[in-house]
Amino acid sequence: MSFIPTEKIQKSILLIRGHKVLLDSNVAKIYSVPTKRLNEQVRRNLGRFPDDFMFQLTEIEWELLKSQFATSSEAWGGRRSLPYVFTEYGAVMLASVINNPVAINASIQIVRAFIQLRQVLSSHHELSKRLDNLERTYDHQFSAVFDAIRSLMQTPEVGHREIGIHTK
Numbered sequence: 491m492s493f494i495p496t497e498k499i500q501k502s503i504l505l506i507r508g509h510k511v512l513l514d515s516n517v518a519k520i521y522s523v524p525t526k527r528l529n530e531q532v533r534r535n536l537g538r539f540p541d542d543f544m545f546q547l548t549e550i551e552w553e554l555l556k557s558q559f560a561t562s563s564e565a566w567g568g569r570r571s572l573p574y575v576f577t578e579y580g581a582v583m584l585a586s587v588i589n590n591p592v593a594i595n596a597s598i599q600i601v602r603a604f605i606q607l608r609q610v611l612s613s614h615h616e617l618s619k620r621l622d623n624l625e626r627t628y629d630h631q632f633s634a635v636f637d638a639i640r641s642l643m644q645t646p647e648v649g650h651r652e653i654g655i656h657t658k
Contacts, residue, residue, distance in 0.1 A: 497603075499512075499520065499599055499600055499603035500603045500606060500607055502516040503603065503604070503607060504555075504575070506547070506551060506575055507545070509542075509575075509577050510577065510578070510604065510607065511575035511576060511577055512575065512576050512581055512600070513555075513573050513574075513575055514528055514529055514532075514573045514574040514575065514576065515573065517576055517581055517584060517600075520596045520599070520600065521584065521585075521588050521590065521592055521596050522590060522592045522596075523588055523590060528584065528588065529571075529574060531584075531587040531588055532544065532574060532584070532587070534587070535587045538583050538586065538587065539576075539580055539583060542577060542579065543576065543577055543579045543580030543583055544574055544575065544576045544577065544580040545574070545575060546572050546573070546574050546575075547572050547573050547574075547575060548572070549572065552572050552573060578600065578601065578604040581600045582600060582601060
């Protein structure tokens with residue numbers, strides 16, 4: 491049985507269409523099955539995967555992800571179909587359609603990763619509220635301190651930068 495750390499799962503979670511999701515290929519690795527087999531099982535059990543559990547990426551979404559993560563092209567044996575992405579609920583539902591011993595433990599790890607991510611985002615929101623309250627109670631002489639704290643709270647955009655030449 492393979493064990494994938496919760497932190498690694500968290501790093502695989504993407505924000506697409508306002509949902510925190512995992513790519514089918516990442517879920518397949520977690521469940522120790524080929525992506526092709528995972529997607530076959532999904533297609534055989536579509537009734538278990540409503541839109542809030544899973545959806546398929548559009549061409550544009552997939553092209554953006556490919557450019558960000560430098561995935562292989564179709565000419566070199568890469569994907570030939572648009573990937574599915576799974577919300578927390580969909581990733582857990584997969585455990586019921588993937589028949590291997592890893593699926594149950596993996597689904598528990600996935601739930602823990604989503605829960606930890608939710609807790610981090612919640613505490614970040616609460617900290618921001620507290621900072622707003624503090625800022626209202628103190629005068630403007632502390633505005634530089636509050637600005638510095640806010641800049642430290644900002645999450646950096648990882649792996650997304652513009653490339654190319656800009657002209658006016």
